[in-house]
Amino acid sequence: MTFDFTPFLRTDLPNPAAPWNGFPEFNFVGGNNDEQSVPVAALRQAADAVLSREGSTLGTYGLHSGPLGYRPLRDFLVGKLKRHAGITCTADNILLTSGSLQAIDLINGVLLSPGDTVIVEESNYGGVLSRLAERGVTMVTIPVDEDGMRTDILESELSRLKTSGVTPKYIYSIPSIHNPTGTILTEDRRRRVIALAQQFAVPVFEDECYSDLIWSGERPPALRALDESGLVIHVGSFSKSIAPALRVGYIVADWPILAQILATKADAGSGALEQMVLAEFCTAHFDSHVAALNRTLEAKLDTLIEALNENFGTAADFQRPKGGIFLWVRLPENVDTTRLAVVAAKAGIAVNPGAEWSLGSDATRWIRICFASPTQEQLQAGIARLAEVCHGEFGVPEVSANVARA
């Protein structure tokens, strides 16, 4: 007789997880990275050096650095954020977290109650949309074009909300390599976002986890760098630039709000060994590693685009992103990408349907294709198969890959 937990469960839970059966043959979802680009040799050296020097400090929660996290990694970030993003801060303005997802949860945890309103980009990171929905907040959406968030619409929405007596809890933005469009908010628009946030006295929640992966290396100043009043809470991560299975992210904020966030971080600290190894590695190798990684990622993007052009022709509409690990692709009007994702999964292909990644009215025409983790060969063969599956289900692309190649 097996004990039945059902009557003991909360009534507002997600469905139980399905057993994990390994990866699909063509895995075009998730923030996974190019495994060959993981800097294994340098990480080995870093681990050996830092453990040899101060491994015994693992005997103490938080090492000898206190609850904000390993001090040398925060010191590295002070320099990196100044150099790359124009952010001026001290180590005491940085809280290391278990990935940027914990950072997001902590920030939402101190700011959001059910019924609150937030402003978000219309197409968005699925994990943020689902989190906000779970917290029962109202999302006001701002469209994104090739220059990032439409600040003219941001202004009109802020005005409309003010007239209605609603103060949004924050404006959430992924300004650099926006997820899923891959666009970069221009510097002019960044200044406009900050001016509006100051004018309407609304905090900004800046999520910059992809900002290292810009092919040109030219990253505009962070929103946090353009405001001196401290209304911007900035979040970053090492997942995308070093390795996603290392769960290290961070929050940059002024002390009063950071102290409030820290008080709710009741986990006895985030993983210290990962922080130690990252600090040791990044101090020596961050910039050169990221430059090489970007060349690899851009080559994979080119392969993906070539495969889409070859197999989908004009049926696949997209803008070449300026960096990152995903491509946001629009398919013809009669394609329901929620349905496409289901039939593709049966054919061994995982893609993100647009409905999980956008609140826009045309969400079900879009798919997100992650290109960092698959090999060049998997990108070519997987997109060819996706075209066949899509043709079989929806009749588009009109000429399937096999026919086109015949």
Added chain:
Amino acid sequence: MTFDFTPFLRTDLPNPAAPWNGFPEFNFVGGNNDEQSVPVAALRQAADAVLSREGSTLGTYGLHSGPLGYRPLRDFLVGKLKRHAGITCTADNILLTSGSLQAIDLINGVLLSPGDTVIVEESNYGGVLSRLAERGVTMVTIPVDEDGMRTDILESELSRLKTSGVTPKYIYSIPSIHNPTGTILTEDRRRRVIALAQQFAVPVFEDECYSDLIWSGERPPALRALDESGLVIHVGSFSKSIAPALRVGYIVADWPILAQILATKADAGSGALEQMVLAEFCTAHFDSHVAALNRTLEAKLDTLIEALNENFGTAADFQRPKGGIFLWVRLPENVDTTRLAVVAAKAGIAVNPGAEWSLGSDATRWIRICFASPTQEQLQAGIARLAEVCHGEFGVPEVSANVARA
């Protein structure tokens, strides 16, 4: 002008954190361990071996093991739990977490709603008491004696609740090296807890994070080992047996409830490098490491007890624990340990006041003294100073340490 986040904050938050100013001179709180016992050389070897062999898999969330965590560490646990605790399970019954605190939060997250009732040991881990209070649940308390939880009172409380129409969500217990009393629930009582849980159809939440630290090495079978119906959810950790700054804990449960818990673990996996290094280390060295650690800890306990006897005499009342890292000490009736903790902190001594670690009516007579992290010298000097502080504030012990030694 600094932006004021106050109007944007939730109204139910804890007080903001204070800036961290380093450790007190005598740090007798927290689960910190003996730094000299951290197996640095073997951890270096483990890190190098596992990174060399499979470091590139860090490029994928969850490595190649899926969302339950690094498979070789789960495989190690299958063997370890059988060998040490009598638990029969497979790797698919184990979810690796970011320390046992995340395990506790995940379990509470699927089971508890405000207004629910849980059964807990009267003296208890402060972090659990505060978490349950935050969730707005009613705690029914069971006293602990030298053999662990009083199962006769457990039975009467279960009967009383049943008569009142209340089904508790679980019976929470730390059966091996109970926190803070250091007692071990006897095997007879373990069988009684399981029989009562089955009879009343109430789940058991077993928290075994100290169970490796039993001086004799004789660990009774886990509660999970004594029940075949799956009503026990078992939690463990590597924090206390290897190093607390490594944030790796685990949940053992039947798949239906584990799948429900896993569905709410929205963190993209716990830190993988720590899991990899632990798996490599533990497979070769776990038992020998823990045996040596226990000898070191027992020697520190002896020093602490000697210092208490010398400085407090009969004013300090305690039972020598059979393992662990803390001693639970009762002081004379006129001592308010909440006040003592404040004045001790001013003198550079950190201790846990009983009110944070017990719901009993005499909670403010107790203090918890953690002895794993301080050196032998710090234990001696710190207890002497604590006796002086206590004498200065409360007049007990009647003869202070300096006078006694004069």
